[in-house]
Amino acid sequence: MSDDAGPVHDADPVHDHHSTDDLPAERSADVARAEGDPVPVGHRKGMFGPSLGGDTSGYGGLERDILFPGASAPPYGGYFDDIADALSAATGTAYTEGVKVTIDRGEMTLHVDRDHLLTVVRALRDDPALRFELCAGSNGVHYPGQTGAELHCVYNFMSITHGGRRVRVEVSCSEEDPHIPSIVEVYPGNDWHEREAWDMFGIIFDGHPALTRILMPDDWPGHPQRKDYPLGGIPVEYKGATIPAPDTRRSYN
C-alpha cells in the first residue's frame, strides 16, 4: 500500500520515526520534507487580482507552494507528550511505522498510515492512559495538489476521562485507490460521518456496515465536495446587469 499513500504519511523511511536524536539538522539537504519542514499540499499562482482575464497586476507569474505545518519532534508540550507516549506504548511498531505527529496552533494531529488506523484508533479508545471516549466524527478534505494522497479523512477525538483532551487523526489515500478502513466497529457513532465523507468525497470506508450516500440522492453522479466538482452556480440577472455565478467570479486566491 505504500506506493499509493501520500507524501505526508508515508515518505521514505528516513523520516518515519521521531526519536530525539533524529533532528532536522542531521538530515541531508535534499530531504524535502524533513521533520519540522512544512509540507506542500498545493500550489498557488499569482498574488491577488482576478484569476480570469489578462494579468493587469504584474504578479500573475508568481508561483508559490501552499505549505502546511510539518511534523514536529518531541517534546510536544502539555498533555501531547502523554498522548504520544501512551500511544507509542500501546501500539508499538504501528506507532513508529505509521504515525507522524504535528503540533500546530495548540492542536495535536496524528498523521496515521491507513494500514495502522484501526490499531491506533482502538488504542485511543481502550488504553486507560488515552481513553478518548468520544469521536466527534470525521470529515473529508480534498487536496488535489497532493499527488498520491489527494483525499484526507480527519477524525477529532475527545477524552472525557482526561478532562477534555483533544487529538486529531488524519488519514490519507489517493484518488485512484480511495480506500480507508472504517472505524465504525470501534466508534459506532462515526457511521453517518463516514457515509457523508463517501457521499461528498468518494472515500471508500472498508468495513463500513452500509456505505451508501446520505445527503445526496442515491443515484447522484460524482462527489460534490471534491475540488474538481463544479459549484454549478448560474448567473443571475438583476436590473439589467448580469451577476456571474460565485465560481466564475474573479477570485483573489
Next chain:
Amino acid sequence: MSTQTHEDLYADGEDLGAPVFTSSGGDWDQIAADAATLGEERIVVNIRPQHPSTHGVLRLVLELDGETVREARTGIGYLHTGIEKNMEYRNWTQGTTFCTRMDYLTPIFNETAYCLAIEKLLGITDQIPQRASDIRVLMMELNRIGSHMICMGTGGMELGATTVMTIGFRERERVLRFFEAVTGLRMNHAYVRPGGVAQDVPSDALDRLEAELPDLRLGIRDLENLLLENPVFKGRTVDVGQLDLTGCMALGITGPILRSAGLPLDLRKLSPYCGYENYDFNVVTRESADAYGRACIRIEEMWESLKIVEQAMERLRASEGEPVMVADRKIAWPAQLSVGADGQGNSLDHIRNIMGESMEALIHHFKLVTEGFRVPPGQAYVAIESPKGELGVHAVSDGGTRPFRAHFRDPSFHNLQAASVLAEGGFVADVIVAVASIDPVMGGVDR
C-alpha cells in the same frame, strides 16, 4: 383517497410482490381495513419527509409488528443545500452569512463556532476584546433559550399540546426581538464576525432586554407548570426514548441526551471558550435517560442560561464603550452599521470618511470587503456547546482569502443516529416523542 398498487414507487414501477398503500390523508380507516384483510403481521410504514410530525423534512421508515416498532430507519438529506461547498467560494467573513443558516434555530452558535475556528487559525484568539466575548456569550445564551423553547414547543405540538407550542413561540419571540434590535434580523444574523462582532449592542437594547426578562421568566414558569407535572405529558414521555449512558457513549451522543443519562458533560465547563470560565452556572443532569428527563433538562437549562445572561449584561454595562472588534485593522471589518430613519444601514459617518475624507480608508475598505483577509495555511477544530450538543467546526485554510474547507460537525446530525435505538422496541406513537427528544433541526443535519 388511498391507492393500492403492487409497484415500487421509487424504482420505476417495479413489481414488489407486496401491496403498497399510498395515503393522501384522512383515509386511515380505509387503509387499516384494507391492510387487515391482507392478514400480514408486519407492515413497513414510510413516513415521508413532508409529514408534519417528523420534525422537519426527516424521513422515517418503520417496520411495524402491530403497534410495536421492530426496525426504524431514518432518511436525511432532503434539506441539503451544499453550504459547506458554497463557503469555499466566498471569503472568510462571508462564510458567517452561510453558516448561520445551517441549524437555523441556533444561528449565533454556528457563527461563533465558525469565527472561533477562524480566530484560532489566525492565532488571534487571545486578542478578541473582552466585550466582544461577553456579547457573544449573551447572544448565545439567549439563543439557547430560544432553541430550547422551539424544542419544547414543537415537541409539545407533536403530542397535541398546542398551548405548549404557542407559549414556546411566544417566549422565543422575546429573544428574537432582542436579536433584531442588536443585529437587525430575527434570524440568519451574520452578527458574530471573525475578530469580534459586527457592531456594539445598541445603547437602549440592554434596558429593553432587562424589561423583557421578567416576562420571559413567567413564560418559562408557564412551560414548567404546564408540562413537568402534567400526567398526560409524563405518560407520554416517562421511560420513552430510553438511551442509557452506555448507549450514549457507544454512539458518541452529546448534549441534553447525554446529560439525561447522568453525565455532566458540558464544553462550557470542560474546555471553556469566550470566557465561560468567568460565569457562574450549573450543568443540569438527570438520571432517567428518557424523553421526560431531557425535557426537564432543557427547561432547567433555560434558567441557567438566564443566570448567565444576567451576568453578561452586568459585564456589558461595566465595559460600555470598549471595542467589540479585534484591534488589527487588517482583519477587523471596516464597514460600520448604524440605525437611520429608514432602518439599519451603512453608517453615514463611515461613508463620509471613506468617500470624502480618506482615500486610504476607501482602499482599505474596498480591499478588505471584496478580497478579504488571508489566513495562514493549516487546520483547526473548535467545539462549542450548542443547545443540542457538541457543535464542532473543522476549518482548513490554504493561505487564501477563502476557506479551503469548512466542515460543521452538527450535533443534530450526529445525535439523529440514535433515532433507531430510541424508537425500536417501543410503540409507533412513541417514535415521534423519541425523535422530538433528540431535537434534530434538519437545516443543521443536512447543511
